[in-house]
Amino acid sequence: MKTLVLDETQIAVAAQLLKNGGVVGIPTETVYGLAADALNGEAVAKIFKAKGRPMDNPLIVHIADFDDIRRFDLVSEVPESARRLAKAFWPGPLTMIMKRTDVIPPEVSAGLDTVAVRFPSHPVAQAVIRAANTPLAAPSANLSGSPSPTTARHVLNDMDGKIDAVLDGGASEVGVESTVITLASEVPRVLRPGGVTVEMLREVLGEVEVDDAVLHQLREGETAASPGMKYKHYAPKANVILLKCDDTAYISYVNARADDGVCALCCDEDLLSLSVKTVSLGRRGDYLTHARHLFDCLRKIDENGTIQTVYSRLPSTEGVGLAVYNRLIRAAGFEVIDLENL
Ligand code: AMP
Ligand code: MG
Numbered sequence: 001m002k003t004l005v006l007d008e009t010q011i012a013v014a015a016q017l018l019k020n021g022g023v024v025g026i027p028t029e030t031v032y033g034l035a036a037d038a039l040n041g042e043a044v045a046k047i048f049k050a051k052g053r054p055m056d057n058p059l060i061v062h063i064a065d066f067d068d069i070r071r072f073d074l075v076s077e078v079p080e081s082a083r084r085l086a087k088a089f090w091p092g093p094l095t096m097i098m099k100r101t102d103v104i105p106p107e108v109s110a111g112l113d114t115v116a117v118r119f120p121s122h123p124v125a126q127a128v129i130r131a132a133n134t135p136l137a138a139p140s141a142n143l144s145g146s147p148s149p150t151t152a153r154h155v156l157n158d159m160d161g162k163i164d165a166v167l168d169g170g171a172s173e174v175g176v177e178s179t180v181i182t183l184a185s186e187v188p189r190v191l192r193p194g195g196v197t198v199e200m201l202r203e204v205l206g207e208v209e210v211d212d213a214v215l216h217q218l219r220e221g222e223t224a225a226s227p228g229m230k231y232k233h234y235a236p237k238a239n240v241i242l243l244k245c246d247d248t249a250y251i252s253y254v255n256a257r258a259d260d261g262v263c264a265l266c267c268d269e270d271l272l273s274l275s276v277k278t279v280s281l282g283r284r285g286d287y288l289t290h291a292r293h294l295f296d297c298l299r300k301i302d303e304n305g306t307i308q309t310v311y312s313r314l315p316s317t318e319g320v321g322l323a324v325y326n327r328l329i330r331a332a333g334f335e336v337i338d339l340e341n342l
Pocket of ligand 1: 057058059060097109112114115116138139140177178180191192225226227
C-alpha cells in the first residue's frame with residue numbers, strides 16, 4: 001500500500017483511485033476515514049470488507065459543499081433545521097441524518113430510509129472530495145471494534161495490504177468521531193456525541209434530545225437508532241475499567257493494584273502520584289485535549305504489549321467530555337466500579 005505525501009498530484013492520484021472504485025484512507029479533522037465513492041455500491045462494499053464492519057452499520061456520506069446535497073440528490077428534503085445547523089457548524093465535526101433518495105446505495109444506508117451527511121473542514125478531505133467529484137462514504141479507518149485512527153500510521157497499522165492508499169495529513173485535530181444528529185425524528189436527537197456539543201446544538205435549534213444509547217448500554221432486544229452504538233467499540237485489547245470516584249480515591253485504588261500488567265489512563269496532574277504505568281489524556285478538565293488524545297492513548301496501551309488492565313476515572317459528561325465518556329464507556333464494555341457507593 002502507498003502512503004501518499006500531500007501535494008496536488010497525490011490528491012489527484014487518490015481521487016483517481018476513488019473514481020475507479022478503490023478505497024483510500026483520508027485525513028479528516030475528527031479521525032481518519034476509509035473513503036470510497038458513496039454512489040458506487042461495489043466500492044462501498046470494499047470498505048466493510050477491509051474493516052470487518054457489520055453490514056447493518058450505515059456509513060456517513062462526506063461532501064465538500066452544502067449544495068452537494070442537492071447537486072448529488074442525496075436527500076428527499078432538506079429540513080430548515082439542517083440549513084441552520086450547516087450555517088453554524090459546517091464545515092466541521094457534525095453529521096446530520098435526513099431522509100434519503102434512491103441515489104444512495106443500500107450498502108451506505110444499511111437498509112434504513114435515511115442517510116447521514118457531513119461536510120468535513122479538513123482541507124485534504126475537501127480537496128479529495130472535490131477532485132473525485134463525488135461524495136465519499138467514509139467510516140473511521142480502523143478495524144471494526146478497535147480504537148479509531150487519528151494518524152496515518154494508525155491507519156497503516158490496521159489497513160496495510162487491505163486498501164489502495166492512505167493520504168497523510170497529520171494528526172486529527174478533534175480526535176473523536178463527529179457528532180451525529182438525526183433530523184428525521186420529530187425532535188432532533190443526538191445519536192453520537194462529538195466535537196459539536198449538545199449545548200452548542202441547543203443554542204441553534206432549541207430543543208434537542210440525547211439518545212439513551214449515548215450514555216447507557218442497550219437492553220436485550222432494544223434496537224439502536226444509530227446501529228454503530230450497539231457494538232463494543234473503540235476497545236484496546238487490554239481490559240478497560242472505569243472508576244467512579246474522586247482523584248485521591250482513584251490514585252489509592254490504582255496504586256493498591258500496582259502490577260506490571262496494570263496501567264492508569266489518567267491526567268497530567270496524577271502522574272507523580274501513581275506507581276503504575278501511565279498514559280495521560282492531558283491536563284485535568286481539558287476535555288478538548290482528552291478527546292484529541294483518547295484513541296492514540298488506547299492504541300499506545302496495546303503497543304506496550306504487557307498491559308492487561310487499564311484503570312481510568314469515569315469522564316465528565318460536560319461539553320466535549322460527553323464524547324470522551326461515550327467512547328470510554330464502550331471501550332470498557334460498560335464496566336464501571338462505583339467507589340463512592342460501595
Ligand atoms: P463511523 O462511520 O465509523 O464514524 O460510524 C458512523 C456512525 O453513524 C455509526 O454509529 C452509524 O451507526 C451512524 N449512522 C450512519 N448513518 C446512519 C443513519 N442513516 N441512521 C442512524 N445512524 C447512522
Ligand atoms: Mg467507527
